[in-house]
Amino acid sequence: MNVDVFVVGAGPSGLAAGIASARNRRGTVCVLERNTESGCKFLLSGSGQCNVTHSGQIADFLNHYGNTKKARFVKPALLSFDNIALTHFFEQRGVPFLKREDGKIFPKSLKSKDLLNILVAELKEQGGILQTETVVKNVAKINTGFLLTTNRGEFCAEKLILATGGQSYPSTGSQGDGFRFAKQLGHQLVEPKPALTPVIVRNYPFADLSGISFWSAKIEIHRNRKRLKVGQGDVLLTHRGLSGPAILNLSRDMKPNDKILVALIEPEKWVSEIFTGKRTLKNALQQFGIAERFLVRILELFDIVPDQPVAETNRETRKRLELVLTGYPFIIESLGGWNEAMVTSGGVVLEEVNRQTMESRIVSGLYFCGELLDIDGNTGGYNIQFAISSGFTAGNSVHY
Numbered sequence: 001m002n003v004d005v006f007v008v009g010a011g012p013s014g015l016a017a018g019i020a021s022a023r024n025r026r027g028t029v030c031v032l033e034r035n036t037e038s039g040c041k042f043l044l045s046g047s048g049q050c051n052v053t054h055s056g057q058i059a060d061f062l063n064h065y066g067n068t069k070k071a072r073f074v075k076p077a078l079l080s081f082d083n084i085a086l087t088h089f090f091e092q093r094g095v096p097f098l099k100r101e102d103g104k105i106f107p108k109s110l111k112s113k114d115l116l117n118i119l120v121a122e123l124k125e126q127g128g129i130l131q132t133e134t135v136v137k138n139v140a141k142i143n144t145g146f147l148l149t150t151n152r153g154e155f156c157a158e159k160l161i162l163a164t165g166g167q168s169y170p171s172t173g174s175q176g177d178g179f180r181f182a183k184q185l186g187h188q189l190v191e192p193k194p195a196l197t198p199v200i201v202r203n204y205p206f207a208d209l210s211g212i213s214f215w216s217a218k219i220e221i222h223r224n225r226k227r228l229k230v231g232q233g234d235v236l237l238t239h240r241g242l243s244g245p246a247i248l249n250l251s252r253d254m255k256p257n258d259k260i261l262v263a264l265i266e267p268e269k270w271v272s273e274i275f276t277g278k279r280t281l282k283n284a285l286q287q288f289g290i291a292e293r294f295l296v297r298i299l300e301l302f303d304i305v306p307d308q309p310v311a312e313t314n315r316e317t318r319k320r321l322e323l324v325l326t327g328y329p330f331i332i333e334s335l336g337g338w339n340e341a342m343v344t345s346g347g348v349v350l351e352e353v354n355r356q357t358m359e360s361r362i363v364s365g366l367y368f369c370g371e372l373l374d375i376d377g378n379t380g381g382y383n384i385q386f387a388i389s390s391g392f393t394a395g396n397s398v399h400y
Helices: 012-023 040-048 058-064 068-080 083-092 112-125 177-184 245-253 281-288 292-301 315-325 382-397
Strands: 002-008 029-032 097-099 104-107 129-131 136-142 145-150 153-162 189-195 199-201 213-223 226-237 241-243 259-263 328-335 343-348 366-368
Touching: 002 012, 002 145, 012 029, 012 112, 012 153, 012 382, 040 112, 058 068, 058 382, 068 382, 083 097, 083 104, 083 382, 104 112, 112 129, 136 153, 136 177, 153 177, 177 189, 177 343, 189 245, 213 245, 226 245, 241 245, 241 328, 281 292, 281 315, 366 382
Parallel strands: 002 029, 002 153, 029 129, 153 366
Antiparallel strands: 097 104, 136 145, 145 153, 189 343, 199 241, 199 328, 213 226, 213 259, 226 241, 259 328
16 A cells, blocks of 8 residues: 555544644545554543643643753644644534643543544544554665555555554553664664553552542652652552652652652641640641541551640650651652553654654654653643644644
8 A cells, every 4th residue: 555644553643643644635644553443542541531631821831741851842842732722623523621620621521532533533534544453563764755564564655654652551552663663763762661650669558548648748759868859749549559640740750769758747837736735646637637547557657656645745756757747758669560651751862853843853754743752741631732732743744
């Protein structure tokens, strides 16, 4: 099969690239998908509810991609197709949205399938072809463009857009094929690793308290006795360790044996007055909003009687409680693997891609978009927004 543009991968970035390319086509545009249907990983996003983007200005978005280099790279794509353009695109086609208090934006139906259906329908409306059950095995540069070796034979195209995603949730088809293709075509990679992943804690004492949350907790990551990173957000206890937005967002910077300090009580709110009066220690500490079951466990772990009167709490016990509750230490045993990670950190080196067009600086006619690049955003819709924005950027650029 000979077409003008092949897009490999029919997730949100690939479908967006196919739509934009088909709109501007001077020939045939075909999106190839290895699964029986498109968007398998996209359907799982937000537990199927699909936090597709976030509210606010794009300038605010730029703080959610890890560092200033990555912020600089994503900026043109986000400006060319921002969160307002994204929601307008779907609203025009019959999908309304709702915005939560935390700024996260979901389809009002809370069904990612509604958004996927729109993307697929729009691709076909623009004359693009979606071909499923097509596994690309190898990619090569030839004089006339690109040669794709697949389970359905050899395909040729003048231009190629790689939108295969990363390696997270490999059961959905995200098995890292795009990284292999990029290397075959001469690109370097930042080593891919799981990101937005929960943490498994060494000697974890709270397995039976899974589900307890701490809202807007301050967090520090320490390595070799030095503070490496700080953050703040919601923390969730799991049956093996820690999760929640704050942990997930910082997981890209974590390694086994790092220490995580979680402030269950903000240090500035810790005052000696809590140890006055006739209250029990447990009741005095509950004013900080700590779940009773967790608080009792903490006191038991440090051999402190929960029902002892605060006035009878000695100085040594008070100091120990202050240290623990303003920075409870967790030692990382390991990070969640590919089956748990929401996204992939690492990928195609950004210096080898033109951020204005998503075209390779090494191979003319080759484009990258979405998670295949060395871009990973925080939770909150930032990854899907970049996937779609970069897809539209690549698709709009491919014919020029």
